[in-house]
Amino acid sequence: MNLELTDEQSFLRDAAREALSRVKTVAAAREALEDPAALPDLWPTAREAGWAGLLVSEDNGGAGLSAFEAMLVMAEAGRVLAGIELLGHLPASSLLDAAGDSRVAAVAEGDLRACFVAAQPPGDLERRWTVEPPSGSVRVDAPVLASDGTLRGRVAWVPDAPGADVFVVVATSADGEPVAVAVDADDVSVERAVRYDATRSLGHVSFEGAAGVLLEGVGAPELARAWFLAQSLLAAESLGAVETALAVSVAYAKERFTFGRAIGSYQAVKHSLVEVLRLRENTYALLLYAGWAYMDKPDEFALAASAARSSAGHALDYASRAMISVHGGIGATWEHDAPLFFRRAQLSRRLLGGVGDATDRVASELLSAA
Amino acid sequence: MDLNDTPEQVHYRAKVRAWLHEHKDEAPAAQGEDDAAYVQARRAWQGKLATAGLAGVTWPVELGGQGLGPIEHVIVGQEIVRAGVPDILDVIGVGMLGPTIIAHGSAEQKNRYLGPMLHGDEVWCQLFSEPAAGSDLAAVQARAVLQDDGSWRLSGQKVWTTNAHFAAHGLLLARTDADVPKHKGLTMFIVPMDAAGITIRGLRQISGEAEFNEVFFDDVRLDADAVVGGVGNGWGTALTTLMFERLTIGLGSESLGYQAERYAAAIATDEHARLDPEVRRRLGELCVQLLAVKFTGYRMLSALQQGQIPGPEAGLAKVTTVRAAIDAGDLIADVLGPDALDAESEWAYMISFLPGLKSAGGTEEILRNTIGERVLGLPPEPRLDKGIPFSELRAKERAGVAAT
Numbered sequence: 112m113n114l115e116l117t118d119e120q121s122f123l124r125d126a127a128r129e130a131l132s133r134v135k136t137v138a139a140a141r142e143a144l145e146d147p148a149a150l151p152d153l154w155p156t157a158r159e160a161g162w163a164g165l166l167v168s169e170d171n172g173g174a175g176l177s178a179f180e181a182m183l184v185m186a187e188a189g190r191v192l193a194g195i196e197l198l199g200h201l202p203a204s205s206l207l208d209a210a211g212d213s214r215v216a217a218v219a220e221g222d223l224r225a226c227f228v229a230a231q232p233p234g235d236l237e238r239r240w241t242v243e244p245p246s247g248s249v250r251v252d253a254p255v256l257a258s259d260g261t262l263r264g265r266v267a268w269v270p271d272a273p274g275a276d277v278f279v280v281v282a283t284s285a286d287g288e289p290v291a292v293a294v295d296a297d298d299v300s301v302e303r304a305v306r307y308d309a310t311r312s313l314g315h316v317s318f319e320g321a322a323g324v325l326l327e328g329v330g331a332p333e334l335a336r337a338w339f340l341a342q343s344l345l346a347a348e349s350l351g352a353v354e355t356a357l358a359v360s361v362a363y364a365k366e367r368f369t370f371g372r373a374i375g376s377y378q379a380v381k382h383s384l385v386e387v388l389r390l391r392e393n394t395y396a397l398l399l400y401a402g403w404a405y406m407d408k409p410d411e412f413a414l415a416a417s418a419a420r421s422s423a424g425h426a427l428d429y430a431s432r433a434m435i436s437v438h439g440g441i442g443a444t445w446e447h448d449a450p451l452f453f454r455r456a457q458l459s460r461r462l463l464g465g466v467g468d469a470t471d472r473v474a475s476e477l478l479s480a481a
Numbered sequence: 482m483d484l485n486d487t488p489e490q491v492h493y494r495a496k497v498r499a500w501l502h503e504h505k506d507e508a509p510a511a512q513g514e515d516d517a518a519y520v521q522a523r524r525a526w527q528g529k530l531a532t533a534g535l536a537g538v539t540w541p542v543e544l545g546g547q548g549l550g551p552i553e554h555v556i557v558g559q560e561i562v563r564a565g566v567p568d569i570l571d572v573i574g575v576g577m578l579g580p581t582i583i584a585h586g587s588a589e590q591k592n593r594y595l596g597p598m599l600h601g602d603e604v605w606c607q608l609f610s611e612p613a614a615g616s617d618l619a620a621v622q623a624r625a626v627l628q629d630d631g632s633w634r635l636s637g638q639k640v641w642t643t644n645a646h647f648a649a650h651g652l653l654l655a656r657t658d659a660d661v662p663k664h665k666g667l668t669m670f671i672v673p674m675d676a677a678g679i680t681i682r683g684l685r686q687i688s689g690e691a692e693f694n695e696v697f698f699d700d701v702r703l704d705a706d707a708v709v710g711g712v713g714n715g716w717g718t719a720l721t722t723l724m725f726e727r728l729t730i731g732l733g734s735e736s737l738g739y740q741a742e743r744y745a746a747a748i749a750t751d752e753h754a755r756l757d758p759e760v761r762r763r764l765g766e767l768c769v770q771l772l773a774v775k776f777t778g779y780r781m782l783s784a785l786q787q788g789q790i791p792g793p794e795a796g797l798a799k800v801t802t803v804r805a806a807i808d809a810g811d812l813i814a815d816v817l818g819p820d821a822l823d824a825e826s827e828w829a830y831m832i833s834f835l836p837g838l839k840s841a842g843g844t845e846e847i848l849r850n851t852i853g854e855r856v857l858g859l860p861p862e863p864r865l866d867k868g869i870p871f872s873e874l875r876a877k878e879r880a881g882v883a884a885t
Binding site: 112113114115117179236357361364365372373375376377378380381382384385386388389392393394396397399400402403406407414415418421422425467470471472473474475477478480481 | 482483484485486552741742745746748749755756758760761762764765766768769770772773774775776777779780782783784786787794797798800801846849850852853854856857858859860861862863
């Protein structure tokens with residue numbers, strides 16, 4: 112048994128931390144709330160570091176790494192609230208790779224940026240493949256691929272849709288089977304949705320008779336795997352943000368004094384920060400589970416990734432609130448970074464089915480196996 | 482990332498499995514009545530496990546152990562669960578007290594006590610906690626006074642003593658000098674449980690069962706060679722035991738049965754509940770926690786395999802396990818109704834057991850203090866007991882009570 116990071120994994124993580132430290136991403140996250148143009152374009156960084164091809168096989172020009180390595184990079188991005196379009200790109204790249212699509216080499220290089228237009232796989236309650244509605248709690252049908260090869264449908268809140276070059280869309284075919292369709296940006300209408308967390312690029316995506324290329328050899332198992340890959344990447348990104356929130360809060364609890372002693376010596380503060388640590392440790396353990404299941408235990412990947420997503424969502428929610436509380440009133444103002452982590456937590460937990468659906472999926476998987 | 486056994490571990494596991502397969506018919510039931518006959522059967526089974534090398538796996542070879550690592554210890558534990566046979570009876574002795582004697586005991590003590598302990602011929606109990614010294618263990622008041630002939634006279638009370646009613650010996654932390662600060666005036670002793678002046682009384686828990694005892698000492702005579710690790714060194718000796726306690730709990734958690742799959746199976750039998758969104762949310766949330774604990778356990782094993790010793794943060798897994806299991810008991814009882822609380826139910830014992838488990842091995846609050854200070858590096862609470870002789874501290878405490 113060995114769950115320690117390998118030398119290669121440590122190197123990947125350290126290199127990601129180093130590369131992202133050259134850009135003032137947290138400051139940009141604040142500025143971009145008023146001026147979206149202030150957000151730095153980190154795609155060149157991703158290209159240079161080879162993250163675009165992380166999950167593409169070596170035969171197709173990628174690095175041929177696995178989900179856990181992608182999670183390590185996502186955690187580093189989350190740590191500094193960096194807005195890199197990997198949540199959309201990585202699952203899409205793995206599907207293009209599986210299908211051997213002609214664009215995969217350019218996608219692996221980062222010359223083309225891909226966007227995964229995800230659909231949630233059926234569970235024991237919901238039998239359809241569903242996507243996010245523009246508002247409300249009722250999920251809607253995935254786009255439909257007609258027999259003439261045209262794609263119709265609308266998907267809201269798609270991560271990293273604005274500016275993508277190629278969209279990998281989960282749709283249902285005329286006979287009701289789930290399929291993956293690659294669509295060029297020219298054929299897609301993307302309405303940019305800048306909301307709450309300015310570092311999170313989101314778009315409402317519409318297909319009105321778009322010409323799609325059916326990805327061969329990609330069926331329900333691969334599409335489900337891509338959905339749960341996205342869940343685990345989002346979880347990893349949240350883990351990174353939790354770690355920063357904890358470190359900043361702990362540092363302040365040591366240096367801020369009230370009634371003659373450091374506030375970190377009070378149990379109320381100390382126990383709250385230990386709770387953040389507990390949720391952090393749980394989430395990291397579940398990311399290991401997800402990374403292991405992705406490679407060696409495919410039957411458990413849905414459970415592992417959903418558990419990681421659920422744990423990470425709760426962890427970041429708690430950590431960002433604790434960060435605000437520990438810092439007192441200033442923590443709730445723009446003078447401090449805490450609101451940026453809070454905004455990140457609030458929006459992240461509601462994307463891609465939300466933390467609620469992930470938690471339900473954990474129950475669903477366990478009940479179905481019982 | 483690798484959860485598989487190494488080739489050596491595959492070989493070791495196969496060997497263990499083969500022995501258990503061959504001998505499992507000789508084992509008593511995994512659970513039994515708390516009577517003398519069952520205890521005797523469990524002791525005999527421990528003897529067989531020890532002879533086969535399946536007890537004291539991590540003990541040094543020259544002291545009767547196998548000289549192997551924690552991974553092999555865990556493999557044996559997993560195979561014992563798999564075979565459906567009971568583990569050794571004296572987990573506290575072999576897992577915690579024996580290793581303390583190995584670390585701090587004299588050559589004579591090792592020769593005299595370790596063999597019979599390992600084979601279940603003599604069961605041991607841990608005499609540390611007191612009614613007023615639990616999380617603050619260094620506040621023990623049981624008093625051992627040195628006599629002119631070099632022997633000691635012991636008086637006081639211990640509590641939460643598992644197995645005391647059939648133990649041959651106990652490892653006891655006593656105050657031998659009240660005129661120095663509290664951590665300094667302590668000494669560890671080996672106590673023969675059949676000595677004159679010892680009274681043992683069962684302590685019934687919520688479930689009605691008495692798994693713990695109170696033990697009273699009234700002027701009990703201890704020989705000079707009963708001291709373990711030197712007079713005045715009791716605190717350091719106790720820390721060794723507590724380190725092994727953490728390890729024993731951490732590595733043994735799989736056999737507690739607090740598992741996501743088991744709780745899901747209970748809910749799955751109810752056709753209505755399994756479709757109820759609120760039930761599913763509660764089940765999902767608690768199972769997320771239990772799955773996290775399972776992989777935290779693997780992380781701990783992995784760290785041990787790399788030669789690291791688990792730090793205090795390992796205690797967080799206990800916090801998570803107990804909380805999630807409490808939530809599971811609540812949810813299952815909400816779904817099944819009062820039936821779940823019936824003595825015959827699979828769940829009543831667990832529901833009754835968990836509130837106490839929350840404080841076992843240190844309360845959740847003291848764990849959070851320790852982890853906050855040792856792992857996060859947060860400053861400690863101001864302490865009123867630092868550097869003050871224990872006798873003076875007690876006088877202050879009494880004055881404080883009188884003033885209210």
